[in-house]
Amino acid sequence: MTSFPVTLYSAALVLPVTAPPILDGAIAVRGEKILHVGERAWVERSLAERGVPVHHVHWDGVLTPGLVNAHTHLQYTGMAEVAHRTYQGFEDWITGFNPVYQRGHDWGADAAAGAAMLVATGTTAAADIVTDPEAAHALHDAGLSGIAYWEVMDWTNADWSAHGRAEVEAALDSSPTVPAPASAPTRRTPWRFNRCWRFRTSSASAAAASTSTWASPASSASSPTRPASRGRPRGSAALSSLRQAGFGTSATDYVDHLGVLGPDCHVAHGVYMSERDRAILRARGTTVALCPRSNHIIGLDNPPVAAYLREGSPIAVGTDSLSSSPSLDLMGEVKELMRIARVQGYSGDDLAERLLTAATLGGAHAMGIDEGPHRTGYLAVGARADLAFFDVPVTTITETLTTLAEAGDGHAAATIMGGRARHTSARFTEQTGAAA
Ligand SMILES: [Zn+2]
Incomplete structure (x- = not known):
């Protein structure tokens, strides 16, 4: 310039x-x-x-x-038709999502279009969930900072042991590696490739662990059929089996005992988090990426924004994808969080500044890109x-x-x-x- x-x-x-x-x-x-x-x-x-x-x-x-978009799926940018109506929960939404997903898309081009939307709305970094390898380059190609997360979903423990782990490791091995800074001086993005587990507690085939939870209200530790302290997972038992056995373990408690939580892990949505769940996340330094507009379209409740703020929980902001959100403009999400926090009784003068902090530093911290030579x-x-x-x-x-x-x-x-x-x-x- x-x-x-x-x-x-x-x-x-x-x-x-x-x-x-x-x-x-x-x-x-x-x-x-x-x-x-x-x-x-x-x-x-x-x-x-x-x-x-x-x-x-x-x-x-x-x-x-x-801005830092702490949860999105850029490859679903061509699936906006799915979000043209509202649903009655995740299981309902996925029935709208699946036929459009299965129709086939140019995932690379759609992810690139999504990345361009981020840049045009003031976003310079993102946590992008990648399900199809063609979309893996989008962040890097657009010059965005952030992390591409490889999605792992819907494995039963038996299938995971038999061939799931090998398949996922092969997919990761064949995925792009960190570009060499010396050969690409204009693309020195802190670009890493991480694993992402999606965990659906309402599914009978819930897999091991998560950075993305749609835990249903019944999964909350607030209504255990046995005391939560006695409902700790043992070994590699699946959460669904524990539930069937009458243990009231929450999804958060469950993944905590698997050693998944920590400052290098962040949770998307965080809608159905009890006070105890939120305390676990704070203790582990795990950030929650709030995506309230997606929650609304899918038919979930509002996340406990005021409680997260009052308790000092680390929070970030994400749009989720266009298959469950009206736009990739992170400020649309901040606007909705302002409204929800007020409805939930948060009346501090610092509300806007705290949410703008969540939409910038909060997301960078969730991915660890607030430190190091490329800190942002x-x-x-x-x-x-x-x-x-x-x-x-x-x-x-x-x-x-x-x-x-x-x-x-x-x-x-x-x-x-x-x-x-x-x-x-x-x-x-x-x-x-x-x-x-
Ligand atoms: Zn998502």
């Missing part, structure tokens, strides 16, 4: 996330990293004192870290220059953040990834002269 070594992005309000919001703030970017963050006048002065020539891009709206999810010196600009009016800090959280949906003006402009709206280009 410029031949200057440093670009100064200033905005009427800058939300660093790991520092207080700054009215009339600025961020200096050199290469793919953040060089300086602070009040615009201070950043400008300190660069001038060092004799650093600067290309200045000023935006009269809000500048935040790039917040605006601080040395972090990756992943930036999102929003077209919302700036007044006071609290009022502006509330406006952004409630009306940021559809108002992403520009997206910078690793210091490069990857999306700019006409209004952004008109005002700043900058274009992707």
Whole structure:
């Protein structure tokens, strides 16, 4: 975009996330990293004192870290017809999903289209669930940070022992490996390939473990037929067998005893989590990626947003896929979380800032990409220059953040990834002269 070594992005309000919001703030970017963050006048002065020539891009709206979508399936971007109605639970939704899935799709092209939607709405990193290998490259090809998770689903313990493990390991072995940074300097994404287990407690053939749970209310530890402390899984017994034997173990308790939970694992949806389940997740440092619009279309209840916030549980935000969500715009999800938290009685002034933190740093932390040389999810010196600009009016800090959280949906003006402009709206280009 410029031949200057440093670009100064200033905005009427800058939300660093790991520092207080700054009215009339600025961020200096050199290469793919953040060089300086602070009040615009201070950043400008300190660069001038060092004799650093600067290309200045000023935006009269809000500048935040790039959004982090902590749960999506980009390959289902061509399946939006499934989400054109609402359902009565997961088993009902899957009967709408399966025939459309089985029709066959160009999973690679659909995932690429989904990745483009993320970038166009201010998202710079994602946790992408991959079911078909053609979709595995999408994050990387779009220059997005994040993790592609390989989905493992619906195995019985017997089939898993007989051939499931071998099949999954073969699929992982044939999947793409981390690109060598030296041969692809513009694609130095913290790109890993992880396993994802989907766990359906309502299914008789529930497999071993999970990062994605649709636990039904009956599975909650709040209504055990025996005391939960005595309902601990033993060995490799399937959860369904434990249930049939009368143990009231929750899905969370179950996977905890399998050693699945931890800071390197995150749970998607987290709708039916009892107080005890939430305490387990906090103790393990396991983040929950909330996807309330998907929950609504599938016909589930609202997640306990206010409780997660009050208890200080680590949370992130995900859209899920277009097969159960109206858009891949993470701000649409933040808007819905604002509404639910208020309905559930959360009335703190900090609601918008906390949910915007969940939609950025919360997701980065869930994937471990808030650390290391390519750290992202917040605006601080040395972090990756992943930036999102929003077209919302700036007044006071609290009022502006509330406006952004409630009306940021559809108002992403520009997206910078690793210091490069990857999306700019006409209004952004008109005002700043900058274009992707
Ligand atoms: Zn999902």
